[in-house]
Amino acid sequence: MIILVLMACLLILFATYYQYQNESIDYNIFRLNRKEIQLRKQINYLVEKNNLLNKKYDLWNSYNDEFNAVIKIHNVNYSVFDVNGKALFTSFLPLKIIANSYSLDEELLSEIISNSDRRYLEKNDDEIGKFQSSYSVLKDKFGNPYGILFFPYFEDVSFSENELNTFLQSLYKIYLIMLLVAIVLAYFISKYISRSLETIRMKIDQTGLLKQNEKIQLKNAPRDIASLINSYNDMIDELEKSAELLARNQREQAWQEMAKQVAHEIKNPLTPMRLTVQSFQRKFSGKDSENIKKIAEFSEILMEQIDTMSEVANAFSDFATLPTPKLIKSDLVKITRRSLEIFDGIDIRFKSSHREIKLPLDRTQWIRVITNLIQNGIQASRQGKQPKIIVDIIKEIKSVKIKFIDNGIGIPESIQSKVFEPKFTTKTKGMGLGLGIVKNIIDSHNGTIKYETGKKGTTFIVTLEI
Numbered sequence: 001m002i003i004l005v006l007m008a009c010l011l012i013l014f015a016t017y018y019q020y021q022n023e024s025i026d027y028n029i030f031r032l033n034r035k036e037i038q039l040r041k042q043i044n045y046l047v048e049k050n051n052l053l054n055k056k057y058d059l060w061n062s063y064n065d066e067f068n069a070v071i072k073i074h075n076v077n078y079s080v081f082d083v084n085g086k087a088l089f090t091s092f093l094p095l096k097i098i099a100n101s102y103s104l105d106e107e108l109l110s111e112i113i114s115n116s117d118r119r120y121l122e123k124n125d126d127e128i129g130k131f132q133s134s135y136s137v138l139k140d141k142f143g144n145p146y147g148i149l150f151f152p153y154f155e156d157v158s159f160s161e162n163e164l165n166t167f168l169q170s171l172y173k174i175y176l177i178m179l180l181v182a183i184v185l186a187y188f189i190s191k192y193i194s195r196s197l198e199t200i201r202m203k204i205d206q207t208g209l210l211k212q213n214e215k216i217q218l219k220n221a222p223r224d225i226a227s228l229i230n231s232y233n234d235m236i237d238e239l240e241k242s243a244e245l246l247a248r249n250q251r252e253q254a255w256q257e258m259a260k261q262v263a264h265e266i267k268n269p270l271t272p273m274r275l276t277v278q279s280f281q282r283k284f285s286g287k288d289s290e291n292i293k294k295i296a297e298f299s300e301i302l303m304e305q306i307d308t309m310s311e312v313a314n315a316f317s318d319f320a321t322l323p324t325p326k327l328i329k330s331d332l333v334k335i336t337r338r339s340l341e342i343f344d345g346i347d348i349r350f351k352s353s354h355r356e357i358k359l360p361l362d363r364t365q366w367i368r369v370i371t372n373l374i375q376n377g378i379q380a381s382r383q384g385k386q387p388k389i390i391v392d393i394i395k396e397i398k399s400v401k402i403k404f405i406d407n408g409i410g411i412p413e414s415i416q417s418k419v420f421e422p423k424f425t426t427k428t429k430g431m432g433l434g435l436g437i438v439k440n441i442i443d444s445h446n447g448t449i450k451y452e453t454g455k456k457g458t459t460f461i462v463t464l465e466i
Helices: 002-050 057-061 064-074 095-099 106-114 158-206 223-283 289-320 332-340 363-379 413-418 434-444
Strands: 079-081 087-090 119-126 129-139 145-153 328-331 347-352 358-361 388-395 399-406 448-454 457-465
Touching: 002 064, 002 129, 002 145, 002 158, 057 064, 057 087, 106 119, 106 129, 158 223, 328 332, 328 363, 332 347, 332 358, 332 363, 332 388, 332 399, 358 457, 363 388, 363 399, 363 434, 363 457, 434 448
Parallel strands: 347 388
Antiparallel strands: 079 087, 079 145, 119 129, 129 145, 328 358, 388 399, 399 457, 448 457
16 A cells, blocks of 8 residues: 555656656747737838838848837747848847857748747757747748748746646655555554454464364454355354264264174173073973072072173174165155054154155065164153153155154253264163164164154154265
8 A cells, every 4th residue: 555655656757747847848838929929010110110021230230129129029039041041130130140240141041941930949058048049031011031030938847847746746645644644544454453363363373173173253354354254153053073083983983893802792691501501491391399499599690681782782783883784765754654553652743744655675674663662762751751752754746854843851961962872872771772773773764863852752854865
């Protein structure tokens, strides 16, 4: 801004000076021509009045008073020569003419005659000063030349120079004020922009994949800075998504590795334990009824614990290595309805927008999804209140939505982000793998699952592509 103001100031100063010079030259040429025309008319009048055409110097000299009167009237000097360059009347002459015996030399005469307008302008610079002089041919009323008029014109530059100086002084003051304003504006604008950039720099320095990154909120930012801030905020959103996906993948991978190990470690002793218990039960089936009772109770308890351990192992194993879904064109409505029939004594309402909806589906895995979500709804019911579940299938243009609506206590806000995490559960029983397995199955079907929860219950919404 400062450089632009300085450049504009210099350019206008040069342009103004050049304009004034041109106007001054044009103005002085106009005045010279105007005064010369007036002189020629006056001289022609005196020559014709006194019959001085083609007369000698002596006769002209006798009328000097009249010619001098013209000088006083027009406030100018002039001289008249005959066509041969001899002086007829003189009031002012350059030194070169005086040195030439008050006569015009042949070269100058030739220059005057050779011009089309019979006129020659000359710039003079001698000890008297700088001035312009005009040599023009004088003609009688018949157009015949009878003499040459020498008219020296001294430019009055004082008014033009004063006007130029006054203008330049005013311009100087104006541009000095503009320069000061530009400096102040440039300072505050640069501080304003640099402050925004500094804020962005600090936020970028604090940005990290594993950190809780904050978006930049900057009011009244310039358009370019606002665009940069929007890009940064969009990047933060993408970074959070990537961090969340990475964390989830890491957790799932960790649980999968743990599940494989747990399954391996638990399954190894199960079979020998079961065989040993069964053998023990056969060998010690004596007549002592008390012993038989104790052994039966011991065996029953041990068998129950073994079955529990087996369930744990199977659940972990299933989560770690879910089989690749075998997608076969199946009737979603039919499979879902039959899967719900096993829940006797539970108030389950089934609805579907169409009697038949065919889409690629792994029948076994889909039954598992339904079972897990229904059991989740039953376990979420309020204590002492009969669970009620609605399963609603809605076919859309390119997808199918399956809603599982329960009347439970809802999901607390503090744990809503952890619902689909493996090993997460709010129940005293179970391993917390149910919803994690459900999500993996839905993902393998290229579908999505989400939920809406409140005090009146929770709705899980599964969306599958047709």
